[in-house]
Amino acid sequence: MSAQEQISVTSRTSEQARGQDVARLKWRHFKGRILSALGWFSILFGLGMLVVLIFDVINRATGIFSGGTNWLTWDFFNNFDSRFANRAGAKAAIVGTLYTISLTILFSFPLGVAAAIYLEEYARDNWFSRIVEINISNLAAVPSIIYGLLGLQVFARWLFLGRSILTGALTLALLVMPIIIVASRESIRAVPSSLRQASYALGATRWQTVWNVVLPQSIGGILTGSILAVSRAIGETAPLITIGALTFVPFLPRNILDIFTVLPIQIFNWTSRPQDDFRSLAAAGILVLLAILLTINALAIYLRNRYQKRY
């Protein structure tokens, strides 16, 4: 007697029961289909929102779909902020963003990579490296506005730097350092230890090995991660508001101790004004901000592909 016959003899006798089994199996497979459809729905819901957002911003900023006013003109880049929407521009904000972000990179990139090198290449498993490690993962989850409170207290008050570009850049540098450290560590860890051993065998010191072998091999990943960290810094608003960056700055900063504004704060300011024209200006600002971020992310992807190595 075959197994199938045995089953049909012992428990399933009627055709009806077999039909129920088939229906049940179909239902069990169908549940997978439902989940799959829900999965697509979730993803398309998110992406759909993204499309609506971008479409809406482009339309408001340029009037390209609805035939409205184009706010993204030369004046927008060349004028300072104003009480009148048709005269307002984002010059101070764009220049402020450039200054702040350049300084942020200057502080956070060397320090972040150095910390990563220490943790990967130098640190022994002692209390110091363990504390640093736990600390970094904790810092990455601290809300950005808390960094603003830190910057306000430590840089603006205790170090007397005031509401300056320098205060803003230092605050943002602390904010993005954990991101740079984590990305750099990952990239450094991916360098095979055979390369290090080869370098040591040639008589190189630890630092010579790091500088001539490990860093050139991992620079692609380090740069990619750092660029993503910088794009995070470019979009940050809350910590800079907290340290007292101004919302209305009708002049260019003269030096790094000058007061300033940045593009996201300018966008926030325009969004908060009740007149509709300022909302359109905000959309123009958002478009510029998103274009900058897109360029930077494309650069990161390019670097990742260019330096991608397999061992």
Add this chain to the structure above:
Amino acid sequence: MAVTELRRQPSLLRAAFERFIQVLLVFAAAISILTTAGIVFSLVFETIAFFSEVSIVEFLTETEWTPLFSIKKYGIWPLVTATVLTSAIAMMVAVPLGLIAAIFLSEFASDNIRRTVKPLLEILAGIPTVVYGYFALTTITPFLKNFIPTLSIFNSLSAGLVMGVMLIPFVASLSEDALSAVPNSLREAAYGLGSTRFEVAVRVITPAAISGIVASIVLAFSRAIGETMIVAIAAGQNPRLTFDPTVPVMTMTSYIVQVSLGDTPYGSLSYYTLYAVGFTLFIFTFILNIFSYWMVRKFREVYD
């Protein structure tokens, strides 16, 4: 003798240089500890200064928050409830959608789909929050007003919904990491027992990855609580004790933004409120972060 001196000289120099480099690197690593110390010290100092003028009992029992009015009351609850309300709305969007997206991407989607969809979703996570705030105020609120005519221009509903959309990739990507870390042997065993794809995904893989999934949800919640610009733009500036999602409220982060926008002299009581509120916010997120860390440690299923 002279020859060995000469030979030793450069290597001594080199050793000193190595030492110097190492000190620099340790210093760079120590900055992260200094950052934490700076955060804790500045929050604690100014919060102590705050509580020397306002009693902690009032802070915890008063139901009104009016430090910028003439009759000043310092009850943290309106800010806390608003924060929890907007975050809860965000989680109602981000958790189901993010989780289903994660299960789909990890267990159902082909490699090609995964490789295309994940970077696209990450774009959502890379949009600056001020842009989301703008979107909530100028697009979502007018849209929702079609269905809820009583909706205020500023409300926690649209702020929360948009925050939820922002957090979908956050939940999806962290949960997907947890799901795909479950070893294939479990999948194969479940299929071998005659399970369907759905049963493998939902009854075997998801429970096996539950610690990572819960951790991702808790981290997303902590993100939502600390999120600033969306609520500052779209949820309003009116501290009130309510769970009504259609009216303007004020979260802890919106309060910090509101005070920072004004000219707050150092050492004034309203300056200290910044830190008292910031400290409360920090404690909330800190507890959530520690909890998610503990969750992963404690309940991680270990496979070999």
